[in-house]
Amino acid sequence: MSLDKLLDLVNSYGSFLLNGLLISFYLTASSYLIGFALGVLISISRAYGPGFVKALCQAFVELTRGTPMLIQLFLIYYVLPRVDLALDPLPAAIIAIGLNSAAYQSEYLRASMSSISYSQWEAALSIGLTKLQAIREVILPQSIRIAIPTLANELIYLFKYSSVAYFITVPELIYVSKFIGSRTFLYIEVYSIIAVIYVAFSIAATEAFKFIERKTSIPGLRISARL
Amino acid sequence: MNGFLTYVPVILMGVWNTLILSTAGFLLATLLGLLMAFIEVFSPKPISITVDWVTRVLRGVPLLLALLLVFYGLPRVGIALPNIASAIIGITIVDSGYQAQLFRGAIEGVGERQLEAAYSIGLSKWAAFRYIIAPQAFRAALPGWLNEFTIVLKDSSIAYAIGVTELFTQAVHVAQVVLDYLQPLILVSIVYFSICYPLSIISERARRKLLAMGVAAV
Amino acid sequence: MKVVLEVSNLWKFFGKSPVLRGVSFSVREGEAKVILGPSGAGKSTLLRCINLLIKPDRGSIILDGEEVTAPGVNVARVRSKIGFVFQHFNLFNHLTALENVMLGLIKVKGMNRDDAFKVARESLLSVGISEDLWSKYPAQLSGGQQQRVAIARAIAMSPRLVLFDEPTSALDPELIWEVLRVMEKMSKERMTMIVVTHELGFAMKVADEVVFMDSGAIVERGPPEEVILRPRNERVRRFMERMQYVYSLK
Numbered sequence A: 001m002s003l004d005k006l007l008d009l010v011n012s013y014g015s016f017l018l019n020g021l022l023i024s025f026y027l028t029a030s031s032y033l034i035g036f037a038l039g040v041l042i043s044i045s046r047a048y049g050p051g052f053v054k055a056l057c058q059a060f061v062e063l064t065r066g067t068p069m070l071i072q073l074f075l076i077y078y079v080l081p082r083v084d085l086a087l088d089p090l091p092a093a094i095i096a097i098g099l100n101s102a103a104y105q106s107e108y109l110r111a112s113m114s115s116i117s118y119s120q121w122e123a124a125l126s127i128g129l130t131k132l133q134a135i136r137e138v139i140l141p142q143s144i145r146i147a148i149p150t151l152a153n154e155l156i157y158l159f160k161y162s163s164v165a166y167f168i169t170v171p172e173l174i175y176v177s178k179f180i181g182s183r184t185f186l187y188i189e190v191y192s193i194i195a196v197i198y199v200a201f202s203i204a205a206t207e208a209f210k211f212i213e214r215k216t217s218i219p220g221l222r223i224s225a226r227l
Numbered sequence B: 001m002n003g004f005l006t007y008v009p010v011i012l013m014g015v016w017n018t019l020i021l022s023t024a025g026f027l028l029a030t031l032l033g034l035l036m037a038f039i040e041v042f043s044p045k046p047i048s049i050t051v052d053w054v055t056r057v058l059r060g061v062p063l064l065l066a067l068l069l070v071f072y073g074l075p076r077v078g079i080a081l082p083n084i085a086s087a088i089i090g091i092t093i094v095d096s097g098y099q100a101q102l103f104r105g106a107i108e109g110v111g112e113r114q115l116e117a118a119y120s121i122g123l124s125k126w127a128a129f130r131y132i133i134a135p136q137a138f139r140a141a142l143p144g145w146l147n148e149f150t151i152v153l154k155d156s157s158i159a160y161a162i163g164v165t166e167l168f169t170q171a172v173h174v175a176q177v178v179l180d181y182l183q184p185l186i187l188v189s190i191v192y193f194s195i196c197y198p199l200s201i202i203s204e205r206a207r208r209k210l211l212a213m214g215v216a217a218v
Numbered sequence C: 001m002k003v004v005l006e007v008s009n010l011w012k013f014f015g016k017s018p019v020l021r022g023v024s025f026s027v028r029e030g031e032a033k034v035i036l037g038p039s040g041a042g043k044s045t046l047l048r049c050i051n052l053l054i055k056p057d058r059g060s061i062i063l064d065g066e067e068v069t070a071p072g073v074n075v076a077r078v079r080s081k082i083g084f085v086f087q088h089f090n091l092f093n094h095l096t097a098l099e100n101v102m103l104g105l106i107k108v109k110g111m112n113r114d115d116a117f118k119v120a121r122e123s124l125l126s127v128g129i130s131e132d133l134w135s136k137y138p139a140q141l142s143g144g145q146q147q148r149v150a151i152a153r154a155i156a157m158s159p160r161l162v163l164f165d166e167p168t169s170a171l172d173p174e175l176i177w178e179v180l181r182v183m184e185k186m187s188k189e190r191m192t193m194i195v196v197t198h199e200l201g202f203a204m205k206v207a208d209e210v211v212f213m214d215s216g217a218i219v220e221r222g223p224p225e226e227v228i229l230r231p232r233n234e235r236v237r238r239f240m241e242r243m244q245y246v247y248s249l250k
Helices: A003-048 A051-065 A069-083 A089-114 A118-126 A131-168 A173-184 A187-216 B004-042 B045-060 B063-076 B083-110 B112-120 B125-162 B167-178 B182-212 C043-050 C075-080 C097-107 C113-126 C143-156 C173-188 C200-206 C224-229 C234-247
Strands: C003-014 C017-028 C032-036 C058-063 C082-085 C161-165 C193-196 C209-214 C217-222
Touching (some): A003 A089, A003 A187, A051 A089, A051 B182, A069 A089, A069 A131, A069 B125, A069 B182, A131 B063, A131 B125, B063 B083, B063 B125, C017 C043, C075 C082, C097 C113, C143 C173, C200 C224, C209 C224, C217 C234, C224 C234
Parallel strands (some): C032 C209
């Protein structure tokens, strides 16, 4: 594969690739936010909710974590239309990946919540905060801070996993690459280019998050080894 | 039942390929991951850093893309392999990056003090590794290692992209014949779940047990 | 003088075993009451019952004439009127010293940030936490400093009464005095307080009344010189002999 060929490829199809990248970003960001919001809700419900809500949340989390994301994606894209809920590929992918991520993010938050000692809860109540205030002002901020490394990791994971949206024809990076490949028969060249893109973003994001984590870290607030 | 039941055996035949695919890919990734972890921990800095970057690159590639690269790439250099072999190679490559990270964390997690104590009673470098570091690192890595297998098992469904006739592929093919996705997908979900869920419980138990023993799992 | 707190016939069971068996006492405005006793006597449980962190099984607690153990009472409002100082400080780990004191003022008392800051500043200065420490996180402070911030957090709410649960037990010996000094000052300023502690010297100096608890009940009470130096009860005498060996009092 000569350099000329590669440059040619980028020249003629660069805008396709850029669009694919933007869709991948959009997909990742939206499903991550859905996953975070639901993840917070689920982790709180599992810690403080009434019994049946706890059970419901646990069932959702275990079922989601116990099955491939691909199945969840296909269920939402191919089965929901049967109950008159036909979604376009992109929203279907956002919802499927978002729900999947919610299960994982709720687990990360649950782990960090359980590492916060009961005395923080007692102290919050002792100054007169209500339970809801104690969760919002004391427990949740600490849990999120502690979970930042794993939550950041999840975002990078999602960026890579967002590629499964390819299977339901969302025009993300891999989908447009396949399209370009089918036009030019330069499959390997295109795939190599986007491999570089994925790797570059993953590594850059990892470094960026490490930096942010260092900058925003609070002394004494991290997952204690719990020994 | 629109004929779905007659197709159940067809779908379940995919279980074997799923198991072969994920087990082979996973175990090969373990070998490769261990090798890279050892190099990262025990070799001189330039080599260690190079290998560290290799693992970072491997972790940066989506499995789907790795499969496509292997599947379309090998024939280009004159190697023709069955789909399932390409899938195993793809899984091995990507997962070895993650496992290297896991094992490295486990070895480094044992810590300087244990090593100091080992040297203090006169153990050689090798003996210290063999009798002090390795047993602890092995335990610390165990829960994460089991968990990693469930990830590989679930992700092996992505081999659908290159036409490997594993569980998920079979389900989709049957779905297209019986014109119903729900039943085939539920069926394969049950299969995946009945393997992953027990494993995740075992992993969690091991994690807790190790914690009680004073070993923080990676 | 006005009675601030009245505890009558308080019972608490953990499972089947009683931790409190019919404890009764009252606290007058400006009084400093010190509770002594061996560990497991129920002292800590008693304080937590008063602050409604634990629900007593029987008996009543009356704060400023209001029965706070009655059903339907707004628990958070009651707690905001009672300060609590914990053995392990329990500062909020994600907040700075200043924010720790301001949180309750803003969220519970509904103050704006400016007013909350003014109040927090006064409290922090009154416990000797100077401005250079206000932006520090708990993990960056010494134990003595953390406990003084915790006291500031309690008194900033202008409580009717402050409960201290072994406030110096988790401190290094040379840091104990800075906390005790603050508590002594509070008492001189007529803050109503109940202090569970093993610091006999502090009890001698500050307590208006000493209460000795054992196995969930009050076994002796009176002026500190009486209870500490001339106890009548056999159990209390043995306890005091041991304590006096440790502290070489007399």
